[in-house]
Amino acid sequence: MRNLITIITLLMFSYSAFGQGVNFEHLTFDEALAKAKAENKPIFMDCYTSWCGPCKYMAEKVFTQEKAGEFFNPKFVCVKFDMEKGEGPELAKRFEIKAFPTFFILRPDGSMQHKIVGGGELEDFIARVEKGLNEKTSLDYLNKAYEKGKMNKKQLIAYQIVLNEAYEKSKSEEVSKKLDSILKDKDKLKKEYWPIIKKSSYGSDNFKFVINNLAAFNKNIGKKEVDAFLSGKIHGAIGNASRINPKDPLSVLKQVQEDLSKTDLEDQARLTFTLELALAAQEKDVDKVISLAGQIEHNENNELWGVFNAINSIRANATKEDLKRLLPLEEKFISITPENSKDFVRNYFENLSIATHVGVYFQDLTYEEALKKAKQQQKRLFIDCYTSWCGPCQYMANKVFTQESVGDFFNSNFICLKYDMEKGEGPELGKKFGVRAYPTFVIINPDGSILHKLVGGGEGEQFIGRVKEAFDNEKALGTSIKKYNEGCRDKAFLASYAQTLLGLYDPSAKDVANELFNSLSDEERVSPDYWFIFAKKEFSPKGSAAEKFLLANRAKFNNANGQEVVDLRLSQDLQKQLMEILATKGQAIETSKFDEITKEIKSLKLSNEKSLLGLVAIGRAVKNGNIDRFLTTCEREMPKVKANKRQLNYYLSQLTTRGSDAQKARWNKIAEKYLQQ
Template sequence: MKSLISIIAFLMLSFTAFCQGGVNFEHITFDEALAKAKAENKLVFMDCYTSWCGPCKYMSETIFPQEKAGEFFNPKFVCVKFDMEKGEGPELGKKFGVRAYPTFLILRPDGSVQHKVVGGGDLEGFIARVEKGLNEKTSLDYLNKVYEKGKMNKKQLMAYQIALNDAYEQAKSEKVGEELNKILKDKDKMKKEFWPILEESPYGSDNFKLVVNNIATFNKNIGKEKVDAYLYGNYSQAIDNTTRRNAKEPAKTLEQIRQELTNIDLENKDQLMSKIELAQATIDQNVDKIISLAEQAAETKSEELWSIVNALNSISSKVNKAEAGRIVALGDKFIANSPENGKAYMTNFFEKFKVAAHVGVYFYELSYEDALKMAKQQGRKLFIDCYTTWCGPCKYMSETVFKQENVGDFLNQNFICLKYDMEKGEGPELAKKFGVRAYPTFVIVNPDGTIRHKLVGGGEGEKFIERVKESFDDNKALGALDAKYNSGNRDKAFLSQYAQVMVANYDPNAKAIVDELLKISTDEEKLSEDYWFIFGNSELSPKDSEAAKFLTDNRSKFNETIGKEKVDNRLSEGLFREILMVIAGRGQKTDVKRLDAIGREVKALKLSNEKTLLSSLAIAKAVKTENIDKILTACEKELPKLGKDSQMIAYYLSGSLAKANDTQKARWQKIVQANTGK
């Protein structure tokens, strides 16, 4: 009974394996594969691959899953596969000298190599290459041993060279090829059995010339279809080679191929002639000709898409906007005609021409992660517009500045440009990552994701371009300055430059850098114009700070180096701001006593703008009464004394006068008209 159950179980497993189709790659160790091969009297078929290898994926996803592949491999082999960069892979790769991917090994149960095949291909051709390894006398190992004995005949040498080619052992193959050429006569090479050797011979070789000069004989012995495929492939490759960098006498080679083709009856000769025309235009860098040929190819659905793409790529830096637009118009057709695994490349390829054709800044629609991948691939920096929908300057930059051709040409050429709403999607996370505190902020990111520079606030076209150019300068780019500071640079000039860039970016750490600078600076240095950015900024030298005290204690000296008006404006800055808040109706914490104290402070400072401050103070005191008539009376008296500041004060008063009646509104209108002309 147990025996019957075992038989049934075996049959069920066998049936399941049979029904699966495709090659059955077993998940076992190398030693287990050898043991199983010995037990089942089979060979081991080992697929040596890597995760990044395109041909490996093609074999794994397209060839090996086919039912015919399973029918061939499964009965003959214990099939296993190893990633050459993981697990047992590196050790096995070293053991068997695996240098290219994919490599396929046929191993005996004792672990010795019987045959090797490098590279994939269509199923029929691949099986034919593997079958040579199944036959002991056509296997690479057997032929190696026979060759070492020096007893090979013509047919064996031919088989050996084919096996060496399959194993990608080029040096040995060339040596054997030289030996064959010495003993083979032309009539031998024209026989069917020697065609695999000639089939490997490139354009310009003696064997290639033999085929060209004896096409009729080869067509008869080999078949016109195979001969035409051989000639077409070699001519096509030779034409492509003329457009490579450092090609020798490319124009001469093209003309020679053109003359040879005129005398040959070859299938698809017209396509080769078109390729010659395209190659010549590429060599000449004839932009209009290349684009015209690409347009023709798009209409005829040419199979030479990649040659055309290479030609277009060669002129990508030379096209003007109109020419780039013509190329963009071809994109959809080229993408549609390309294979599935090439569509993504085609899409990216034509996008760079969209950028070139675009008037103004071209903003890519990419996630930040995908944008960084592109930046790494292209070795370019990211330019990121960090905006919000409610920000007026953001809208101005988007709708006016970024639409200007000169701004677009500069940014598109130097950066991959992106824009993110800081309040939507991944915006909030990016705002935190980049330290965005004001809008608009523009962040320039290195390909490795580190910040190169930041700019806060916009600007007109050329001026904005000049600001962005600061990112090219290690003495101005914020990221470069950060790196210098973190590496220990504490030079005074450096700290000064670093602090000023941080201030421009509203960085709260700017004051810490300023304090560090002031500790190592002399009084003479502090009094210079170079340091006024500190004392002239109330956030860097706030009230009651050491910097503010230094300013008041050295006021007369600052008057000499900076100018009395600038110094007085700085000293009155905080007081004037406090007065304005009261006038605007937002100074709840500032009572009348505080206003009186401000008045005494203004008089004590003996400022050049004392009259302006005291007139504004008088209006502020009237606002505190919340009596509209008193406010209007104060304005009638004080606004004429304010001169150019009267318009600003009138603007701030709008809130405090919101409850005025019609008579008061008319009176206010008359005051405004008299003092501002509006």
């Protein structure tokens, strides 16, 4: 039994000692200190956050390596703490942690021996950790030595390197100034000073020193490493100058041009191309950017994305014809793009193609495909719901959507689609969107919800203005639907919502209007603010509570809105009936119907009673069919009639086509006198 326990213990030790990766133990900070004291080891502490990219890289790519375990596990008690959870915030405060990841080497008594900020590849990282293990090259030792003022040049250089690695910026700048005052050029050319130079930014004194002493640095440090340093800094400077709102980018790029002319770097050609592209982009040289874009043959160091950035910078200055010159490059760009980025390139060129299109670019996609694309691009869908026989639909397609300015607006703001509501998935979409008239235009959010809906077209700028209402939360249909469904019953909102739904031929408009009607006091109902409820027969149909209230309170409505307005509303249905009788030559009704209409007209005591009774008389004559009687009635009643003259002329002129020349002449006089004004 004792032997078995010994074997298990040895196996556990073996796993701990030789298992892959760094063994970060699940200990509290105090437990780690106690273990470090018991084992007489320093603590290696990884201070990280869950959102930090470099932290994840170290955890997943560096500390998991077998060589990392072989180095750290025997030498340290290894622990890690999330700086936003548990003990983390307290430790972050205690050790004044300002960046992530931060790594500490701590003595068993909890005092700080060394600090490293930022990760890196394993070999380089171990080299930095080894400095901290050596008491005389550790940050704490060098801090104390510096305070005593007993550092020579070599120690000051080592100190600044450690300060840079610990991200101690203010102290590093202080030491840097001290070094500048005592170091000669020959000191800066030595290998000991190179780690400080490597941390220098583009345009700094150290960077300029390298440019002006290239031969010496190539000899002392090695051309490959010097080239890597200069290339990285120059490439970074070009990239920074190409970002949004950089400071004086042209001056920076001109300086890069001068510096680059003094070098003979391994990737000189690539940097020269990148620089020329950035200069052309900053100078808005459309032809140069397009020409350079066509010269790219590979995508090392993401040069292709630099090309895309340059194209984006000149888009506003480029014509459609300019951009068309880029379209043939799609196949080449896709061929040099990594597999996981090919879709981006395809989408980029599709957007270029759309930008070069004159008029609205309607994409040939199923609704599901379009929704998927809308989610990916975070763009709204604009959907034209049409039919082949609809005149206004054809006008929009042939006269409005073909206009360049209209296309520029819609192509930049939407993924545009059109569906015939009588073919394919059209009927199903018509039900989904509640399409009841043509053309209807629907604007869909990327999540598939309806943002806005419009019925009927219009001229270019006027139609764009109507569509822009979708971007106004106070006017967008989707906002109103949401507010209504969430229980908003504000009277002004209900009034607006009901009228919007009516304009969309939505049957629920009358329900909303009825809700509003029921919420109003009698005094509010007769005010001009809510006259639309009674003015629209859809909201106050025959026999409805609204119509009954109108009839019962005519005097009040007359005072508030004017008798002529009220009487016109009350006579709308009667006039419509009479015009339909004339259109069908009275064939569809019985003669007794005229008596019913006459009785209703007289009971209402309307101000336009004579006009309506005149139409009744003309209707009787039309029904009778006697041309002379019809003409005599028209001569007597037409002066009283106030109706659509064009419709009357169209309906009635057909009655005399079989009459005599005298009868035709008589009708022509009537029409000329009363119906052609």
